[in-house]
Amino acid sequence: MTVTAASERRPRLPWFVTFLARRLTWALVTLFIFLTAVFFFMQVWVPYSWATQFLGPDRGEAYRAALEAAGLNRPLPERYADFMLGLVGGDLGSSFSGSPVVDLIREALPVTLTVFIAGTVLGWVLGEMLGRLGSWNRGRGAGSVIAVLGVLSATIFPPFLVFLLVRWLRGPLLELRAAIGLPTDSLVLWREAVIGEPGALSPGDVRWLIALGLTAALVAGLLVRSYGRRHQLPLVEALALPAMLAAVGVGIWAAGLGPHALDLLYRADIGASTGRGSPALALFGIVLISFGQVMLLMRAGMDAERTEDYVLTGRAKGLTERAVRDRHVARNVMAPVLAGSFLSFPTVLAGMIIVEYELEMEGLSSVLFSAIEFQDVPVIMGVLVVLGLIGVGFRLVTDFTIAVLDPRLRRGRA
Amino acid sequence: MTAVPEQIRGSAPTVRRTGWRTLLNAKILFGIGILGLFLLLTVAQPLLSATVWADQPQVYDPRFGFDTGITHPSAPSLDHWLGTNSLGRDVFSMLIHATPPTLLIAIVAASSIAAVSLLAGSIAGYRRGWVDGFVSHLSDAMVLLPAMVAVFIVGIGRSNQEFGSLQVGLTFGVLYGLGPATATVRAATMTVAAHPFIEAARVAGGGGGWIITRHVLPHLYSHAAVQAMIGATGAVIADAFLSFRSAVGEDYGFGLMVYDGIVWSSLMAGIAPPPWWIMLAGAGAITLLAAAFYLIGVGLREALDPRSGGILG
Secondary structure (H helix, E strand, O other), rough: HHHHHHHOOOOOOOOOHHHHHHHHHHHHHHHHHHHHHHHHHHHHHOOOHHHHHHHHOOOOOHHHHHHOOOHOOOOHHHHHHHHHHHHHHHHHHHHHOOEEEHHHHHHHHHHEEEHHHHHHHHHHHHHHHHHHHHHHOOOOOHHHHHHHHHHHHHHHHOOOHHHHHHHHHHHHHHHHHHOOOOOOHHHHHHHHHHHHHHHOHHHHHHHHHHHHHHHHHHHHHHHHHHHHHOOOOOOHHHHHHHHHHHHHHHHHHOOOHHHHHHHHOOEEOOOOOOOOHHHHEEEEEEEEHHHHHHHHHHHHHHHHHOOHHHHHHHHHHOOHHHHHHHHHHHHHHHHHHHHHHHOHHHHHHHHHHHHHHHEEOOHHHHHHHHHHHHOOOOHHHHHHHHHHHHHHHHHHHHHHHHHHHHHHHOOOOO | OOOHHHHHHHOOOHHHOOOOOOOHHHHHHHHHHHHHHHHHHOHHHHHHOOOOOOOOHHHOOOOOOOOOOOOOOOOOOOOHHHHEEEOEEEHHHHHHHHHHHHHHHHHHHHHHHHHHHHHHHHHHHHOOHHHHHHHHHHHHHHHHHOHHHHHHHHHHHOOOOOHHHHHHHHHHHHHHHHHHHHHHHHHHHHHHOOOOHHHHHHHOOOOOOHHHHHHHHHHHHHHHHHHHHHHHHHHHHHHHHHHHOOOOOOOOOOOHHHHHHHHHHHHHOOOOOOHHHHHHHHHHHHHHHHHHHHHHHHHHHHHOOOOOOOOOO
């Protein structure tokens, strides 16, 4: 009781200020450990040096010169300090080919971010919905279909089969694209028109714009959706996400970026002329990889929760079945499911890298694999750092959402 | 412990308490069945060579075999159950050849995940304090470094001699073990440590090491097993992509079979239909093996921990 009294006397900050401050401190410490691990993983554990790769077993003058050029002859602590201090200033060093790593990544990141954010959010929405309905309709037709789908999604959609699936789907999709007369080379034409024109947005900028717009639309859509659910407005709940996405689409079109956005949606490939990569297809792959886990967790959680007393109470006081399911049971289950689904983050990320590789998209995956091929250590480290940052951001968003859902978790470690 | 009354002994499920019968639910049985098929495959080569393939065993050699009677690649037939690839190798024989190294990876990964997560997770969750601070931050950081990506970074471009099954399994197992697996086991340890029977053991004069090994660990095996199985799934997939991507080893992996089919179909695009049987054999084997480990993991979780419904991964 004394604790309550003490906290009442102090002027109290809103819970999310202290919560975010605590989580940000956590994120900084975790990032520090992660970056240290990445550094030692790449510089000590990974058993190669790019110099030996190309110069063979001869450790003569040329080898020493190559080491010197790459800065690899300096003592380890010095390199470590350099790496960490560089990161503080946002400098990831330069690739062995000479260009700054930050530039390489800035070019590649928007495509990956767009696909990752949209894919995980859509996978979550789909998994949450199916899991919720699957548990509530257990034993009936829809419930059985969802149960089978759950086991299938968890067992037959590991990245490798998705990989084959997108490969097979790509052919028909290309034919469809040609059949309905979509231009196949608008991006090339547009790039040629834009290059050299002062003040024009570069393709990279447009991609960033689309990535950020899409993220904003998804966040706003989810917020409106949960508002609709809480206030029992089924129409608002159902239309929130599509409407927000449509609004961003109209906005992009009105800004005169329409064809290019469309182009980015169905093709963001390395050669820009092979017409292979397709973020839309990649999105499909990520949703397949990520929704199964969420759905199974959600279903199991709902199953465990539906025999609780408050469900009976809700029904007894005349709540509709839908209100009991969505506003009471689902809300209770969602927080632990979110926490659990974060642990599958590495799987989804690795799956995305495989799918991106298969579709030859101009994303992080292509940067990573070409860097591995050329043993370009600074670039590999840069990609790992960015993956870590994505992970930390993802974790912070998840933790915050959990704290919003469950007030008990606002004080302790979420 | 006989003197301790029943009500303070806690009720966390162990294998002994749950009983073997509930352990054998449909998912676990299905997973074990699939694994059994793969184990059969590992001994199939000498058996088949002695019986069905006895007339001409050299045709079915996974590395050098060639059937002169037909054109290659050929679709599945009575002679070649899964067809042949573009070089004339029997796909079924390749599949058999690729099975033992993949199983080895899964076993190495699973056991290292279990070992690492039990060690780090139980000590951190029981001792708390700075040890826990360090371990939980480390595992949070390791979740950010996907084990699969790490395996790609180390393994791509390396031959099987340099970076073989053992190394793939260990690399994946240690990284995954320190990451999601340790996080899960640590959380479970804290739940177990809150039970009254731990307090009772402490009052009885038990030291930390004794309590962890005798009273905490038995309750953690199920959590570690689930993580080990799910991790093994990842390791199998990582290896498949590695063998797909690097294509430098002499030995066939499942991924290399898929690669084989894809290369042939892009070479012959528009001329010949793609050899779906090669790709399907490889991808199907990967998927089945991964599914087996996943099913066993999920089944174990359902049998041993029905209440929490696998909420923590």
